[in-house]
Amino acid sequence: MNAIPPYALVDSDHGLSNEAACLRELFSSLEISGHSASFCKPVWDLDEVFEEAFEANWDGYGAKAASHTAYMAAREFLMSFTTGESPEPEISASPRGEILLEWSAGPRHVFTLAFGENGDKYYAGLFGSNKRAGREDLLERILAETQEALGRLSSVRHSEQAAISR
Amino acid sequence: MVALARFVIPSKQRSAGSSAVLVGADVLSRYLTSIRHYSRQDPKRVTPTAFLPSDDDGTTSTYHTSGLTDEEIWSLGHAHVHVHKIYGRGDVAVSTVTANGLVVDADYEPTRHVNIAGWPRDVDDQLSLAQSLAAEATLHLHA
Numbered sequence: 129m130n131a132i133p134p135y136a137l138v139d140s141d142h143g144l145s146n147e148a149a150c151l152r153e154l155f156s157s158l159e160i161s162g163h164s165a166s167f168c169k170p171v172w173d174l175d176e177v178f179e180e181a182f183e184a185n186w187d188g189y190g191a192k193a194a195s196h197t198a199y200m201a202a203r204e205f206l207m208s209f210t211t212g213e214s215p216e217p218e219i220s221a222s223p224r225g226e227i228l229l230e231w232s233a234g235p236r237h238v239f240t241l242a243f244g245e246n247g248d249k250y251y252a253g254l255f256g257s258n259k260r261a262g263r264e265d266l267l268e269r270i271l272a273e274t275q276e277a278l279g280r281l282s283s284v285r286h287s288e289q290a291a292i293s294r
Numbered sequence: 295m296v297a298l299a300r301f302v303i304p305s306k307q308r309s310a311g312s313s314a315v316l317v318g319a320d321v322l323s324r325y326l327t328s329i330r331h332y333s334r335q336d337p338k339r340v341t342p343t344a345f346l347p348s349d350d351d352g353t354t355s356t357y358h359t360s361g362l363t364d365e366e367i368w369s370l371g372h373a374h375v376h377v378h379k380i381y382g383r384g385d386v387a388v389s390t391v392t393a394n395g396l397v398v399d400a401d402y403e404p405t406r407h408v409n410i411a412g413w414p415r416d417v418d419d420q421l422s423l424a425q426s427l428a429a430e431a432t433l434h435l436h437a
Contacts, residue, residue: 177330188327188377190350220330220343226417228343235339235429240421252342252421254429261418 170206173219174199174227181221192225195245202227202243209271217241226250231277233284239277241270253277255284314358314400318389322356322398322408323367324431326384327377332433340384340431342424345410353409358400359385368436374404384431394426 180186181194202219206229217229222242229241242250249270252261260277264270324344326332331344347354357374359367371380388398397412410427413420 180328180330186328188375189355190348192349215335218330218333218335218341220328220341222343222346222417224346224349224417228421230333230341230343232333232335232339234337235431238342238425238429240342240425242417242421244417248417250416250418250421252418252425254422254425259422259426261422263416263418 170216170219170229171203173216174202174206177219177221177227181225186221187223189223191221191223194221194227195225197247198225198227198243198245201247201249202229202241205229205241205243205249205267205270208267209274231281233281233288237281237284239274239281241274251277253280255280314402316358316388316398316400316408318387318392320358320360320388321385322388322391322410323359323371323383323385324354324356325371325375325380326382327375327380329381331384332382332435338433338435340428340433342421342428344384345386345424345427345431346420347410347413351409352413353399353411354413356386356408356410358402358406358408364434370406374407380436382433382435384428384433386427386431390427390430394423396423396427 178194178199181191184193185191186193215231217231220228220230222228224245226242226244229243230238232238236254236256239253240251242252244250248263249265249267250261250263251270251273253259255277262273264273324340326340326344328343331341333339333341345354355375357367357370359370362370367383368380371383391398391410395412396410399409399411401407401409413423
């Protein structure tokens with residue numbers, strides 16, 4: 129699979145909307161040995177979340193506006209990450225202005241990433257009765273942590289599907 | 295876990311500003327003010343985001359809704375939560391909050407208002423606690 133450098137086609141064209149950039153990447157990627165362009169949907173969701181949380185107190189509880197640095201960090205992550213068989217993340221903003229990405233296999237099996245206003249990256253996972261949480265500075269480390277967590281969630285989904293089909 | 299004694303005045307007679315002590319079975323409702331506060335994937339559920347504390351005072355604003363009808367609960371939200379739309383609410387027991395090491399501060403300012411306090415400062419620890427609350431919360435979508 130040929131990786132497309134994040135922003136390679138975006139940074140050089142400041143007049144390009146996110147949607148247009150996504151479409152441009154989609155068509156470019158299709159020309160390069162079938163690279164999956166499934167990242168577009170999460171990126172569009174991210175843009176929607178950023179718009180919704182663009183002003184302070186967007187939640188009525190005094191939330192800070194979503195941080196642009198957090199948005200860019202989340203975008204970089206989404207452009208670098210391939211979910212494979214996993215569902216797309218649900219994206220939201222936190223009251224402190226972080227951007228959150230969340231995957232779940234039911235309420236007791238949840239993995240959340242948070243991208244902070246200083247570019248900090250945090251994660252927290254609830255896997256039944258087990259918990260895991262921490263902070264990683266490197267994108268590669270957070271990608272690895274996410275892949276591992278999604279593997280655990282995938283196992284839960286497969287177990288539940290097997291139980292239903294019995 | 296902190297032992298809690300029941301407040302002696304029946305809940306419906308409590309007025310704004312008179313603090314209350316709640317018991318473990320009492321229900322706290324977090325009004326969901328964003329479509330992102332609940333998951334639209336099946337099974338629908340409250341998302342951890344909904345319970346994260348405010349940046350202003352580090353607490354999560356909820357309302358004590360035990361003993362109220364569904365209609366009264368929504369009216370309470372519309373009266374005190376100032377947003378263009380309330381999408382639903384996440385109900386969680388006081389015992390769930392305290393079992394996770396958080397503090398229930400029933401200031402009743404305004405009426406029936408309860409803060410969930412005692413959140414850690416670190417983002418990852420907050421997320422972890424919010425996941426635990428959301429896992430035990432019951433989602434009620436607003437019609």
